[in-house]
Amino acid sequence: MIRYLFSTIVRRHLQPALGVLVLLACAATARAADIYITADFKPDIDNPNQREFVNTTPWSGVCVGTHQSACINNNWWSIDTKIRGTKQAIRQTNYGRNGFYIGMPPARTVRVTSEDGLHSFDLGFNIIGAAMRLVDEDRDGPSEPASVGNPNNCNLGLKNSSAQNRTVMRMFLRRDGGEGVVACALHWLSTNNYLMTEFDFTYKLTTPAPLAMRSGLYTGMTTFRVGGTGEGADFDLGNGVALDDNLVNVHFRLDVEHAFRLELPPGSDRAVLAPKGGWTQWSDHGIVPARLERELPFTLSSSGQFSVSLQCQYPLADGRCAIRNMTVDAEAAPLDIRLTLPGFHDAATGADAVGVALTTTMVPPVLTADAFVIRRPSRLHFAVNGEAVTTMLAHPGSHYRGDVTVIFDATP
Template sequence: MKCLPVAVSSIVSMLLLACVPAANAVSRDITAIFRPDASKPHENVFLNTTPIGGYCQHQPTVCEAKKLSSILLPVTFDSTGPIQANHTDPRKGAMLSVPTQWRELQVIHSETGETETVEFRWAGIGATYRLPVSAPSLVGGGVSNWTAHGRLWGGKTWQSAPAPCQEVGFIGYSDKDFPFIWWTPTDGVCAKKASYAVPSLKYLSVNFAYELRTPNPLKMSSGRYTGSLNYTIGPGQDFDAGDVMIPTDSLLTLNFKLDVEHTLKVEVPPGGNRVELVPQEGWQSWLNSGRKPTRLFRDQRFHISASSRFKMAIECQYISGNTCAMSETDTGHAVPVDVSVTLPDGLMDGAGQPVNRRRLLRDGSGTELFEPSLYVDRRLGMLHFEVGRSSVEAMLDTGATRYTGDVTVIWDSEV
């Protein structure tokens, strides 16, 4: 109960408490996870990990074919009185209407505050209706339970869904109970007219089928995204069972939890962390011909596995402007080293262009965003190191024999 203070004026001032019922609420979690699968690199979608309850628990193949799931709700409905025979107002009998339109909600990253959009819709509704006495006794006896359940509702059992709902299939029944599930392709009232008086009615094991649309996980950061949707239950509400059937709870909150577990792994072959820059034809060609090399370079292979966005940059032992340098120990003479990267197919820049010999700079400019179009699993990439012609000539003119320097290449998933 929620108590509201109400001031009352009289000869003696008083303060009374007017108490009104508070809304009862239930909640359910909708969970999904993205974890890249090397065996299915093109299937970059979330896996729905929500525990299945209700119809899909008993008929998983039907739900899988329609790409649906179902949830069992801790909600029951009880009639406030009898349902009259041949009633003309659907709201005075057995009816169901659920929110079938897609609804959007924002899910928010728990650490970064990034937002993404999830879409959700009700695709079916089910329960078990329970009569106070056996169905044959309500229709006059002498018939089977199946026939009696049909006669009670105009000749067709609740396996047969009233339009605009659609029939799903047979579940089972007893003399008092009849489980049912109806697809709900569009909004509308799905009503059953009683042909005989029904003293009372209950809906037990209420469950609904749903469809879920999740964002592209390749464009999301690792971590958990959360958000919620509220649906009202009761006469005239989102989930409406008419004026006779009243729910035990009036609010349903769906809590969405999407977990993203990305992969970003770079493998360099053994010894690949030690790079020696040499002329095109090797040093022996220069020694034999006396012709100065035009450049010194080395292409270093690496393998990359990536399902997430990342950026790249370099850090340097010796600095030359916005790039790194190599230095001669005795004289301190230094020359710049150009570093660039080529990424495998499936990894693109922020403009959707392939990455071929893209310069890596200390400030990260030009390499602020790379992202996969699919899960890239251990594909070949290349780092390119080069000292240009003028710098090579300067190195040779000094007579020095050894230039060294450390270059750290950074793949950073914190974009």
Template sequence: MVWWLMPQALAQDVSITALFKPDSAHPHLNQFKNTTPLSGYCERYPGQCVENQTFSLQVPIQFNSSRAIPANHASSRQGATFKVPAQWRELTVRHESGEVETVKMRITGVGSKYVTEDVMELVGGADDYRLAHNLLWGSSWVNTPAPCLYSGVGYYATNYYGFFWKTPVEAACDKQAKFNVPWMRYDFLDFSYELVTPNPLGMLAGNYTGSLTYTVGPNGDFDFGDVMLPSTPVLTMNFNLDVQHTLKVDVPPGGEKVQLVPAGGWQSWLQAGRRPARLFRDQTFNISASSRFKMQLECEWWGTVYDCLLDDRVSRRGVELQVYVTLPNGLTDMSGQPVRHRRLRAGAANALYLQPGFYVDRAPGVLHFEVPERQMQFMLAPGAGPFYKGKVTVIWDSEI
């Protein structure tokens, strides 16, 4: 009778990474992409995992029998049994700023390669080792015991059998030995998993990190019975979610110079002395945005605490300049309201905070510049002018 007991390590760590980077070809696909390198089942059988939108990892946790497995054992825990954390578990991922989000994970499949003595000798002779494996356990390991489900794969030789089972529920799946098994080993732990990640559009740019720890061994999260003991009692998933946002504004050439004019031009004033109702100019721009941002003004000449002035350098008179913004569909204020001709105020304390409902890619917006009607009489009074100038800086800022 031969078996091995392996010294237990403190923990087995595995890294899970995901990336969000806006894709102009698919602007409505606002999801993280799992960038964790595949190993194990999905690496060997990628078609199975693509179809089911799952991922797999293989970790070097071995399970060794602590004693022989008797034929027709009464308790399933004396033989081959598998129970994994198939229900959703939550973990917190944290940004360096302290902001937190929630990730959910569940295990959707489990597998390994069991190794033992020559199975044809264990069953007292058989025509081939495939049949001997089936006789040893009463059926093929491809045909899974309930509630586990068939995965369609298996590979074997005289002393080993590689398998993978789907685990739709958190319950044990058992195989009863029909002959005595002096010793057995699972060479590794293979598992598939699903993730639910947060909405990246509401997250800050940068990395969010966190971890989720599972116990391994009898009565643990990964529970393979009382006989098959793991080389480590802890499996920790270390998560890193990388958020790479886009915030880009393109103003057409010459758009940085804005000339305000009355509706219909200056002819009514020049020819008939009709005072314009107001002066205005609309300036278009294209915006790409995948994250929250804010807009605010800075003034060369300040009027009130939140408005800019245009200044007549000759008479030293100033007139109020109002700035409004209209943003494309997909961008709203923080209450979810669309932004249509919304007033912008000067100064950081008066910033307008905005958020995307989906990735906005080079969509048109408008800045509206206006000298209001109440300023016109003052502006066109004798001795005023002739030129009013001023610099207004419009700021789009993703650091909020």
């Protein structure tokens, strides 16, 4: 009899960090606002159709509150850049830079890297729109200084105004999906000074294929410059702009936590070895069986990579496990252990995971699949082969046993 144990391991590695504070006396430089965009991939075995990252960034900006249902329905995700300032606007009906004007940058590719620095992937980041809220600083202008018509070059996503505090807000949405450089503006109906109390952008993420990523945290960053005419800014707010900050650092955090599940039938903690077809040939005719074996079925679900390793109660020098005679002093019998996982393959060699020999001396193979595998029938095969069977049968009535641990590590 073999007692064996399936073990699954999920590890999260935290690297120690040394923080060093360096103080420098220098001339004033551009400051930066920091914003954070997060997304998770946590597939559910009971909901296998969910195979994409889910945006987990907290709502901020114009999509919070009154407009949130509209943003959800249209899949608009706004984020407040934390950039604040003033705008000196001039009455002009020419979609010009002196009024409500926002120039937006083209799409970017941002590289995100795992915490250990070993794995990197590209993330697509498209600015698909932007919004600004302006407040009449002295409250002496019209309640609606911006044109209520459509902007040039863009569509109008959201709008509102308040006569009470002379506030106007507009969200522009690009028509090109965020591919090229574009500038959008409204006609402006009042010459006045305005506080810019909010500047947001709306974005679209094109995330990497998560099934190819190992479990863990991936981070990256890109920086946008915000400014006025002639400043070479990524977000150009036109003429008469003065800002508290002019840089926005956008930090990305992708968290991958692959699904992994072993499902074992009752009695899977014991593997009783016997000849194929039973003991009749030996008991009735004295024919020594070629092997004593047992196959144990189980099902495996996985959305990522995992490794498999072996531990033995009685390890042999060649890496195999052994079972020992618990009745008399006799030679231990070596076990041949093979693993078959249909649909999986070795990540390094591409070899199918069929009849993979497990030993304590092997480099644990990292196995993967090309899709999210759900409850795939799999099996472990235990066998004592050849001369070792003859040796065991020389001690009739004996009891052989040993513990074997097969370890599945879901974060190899």
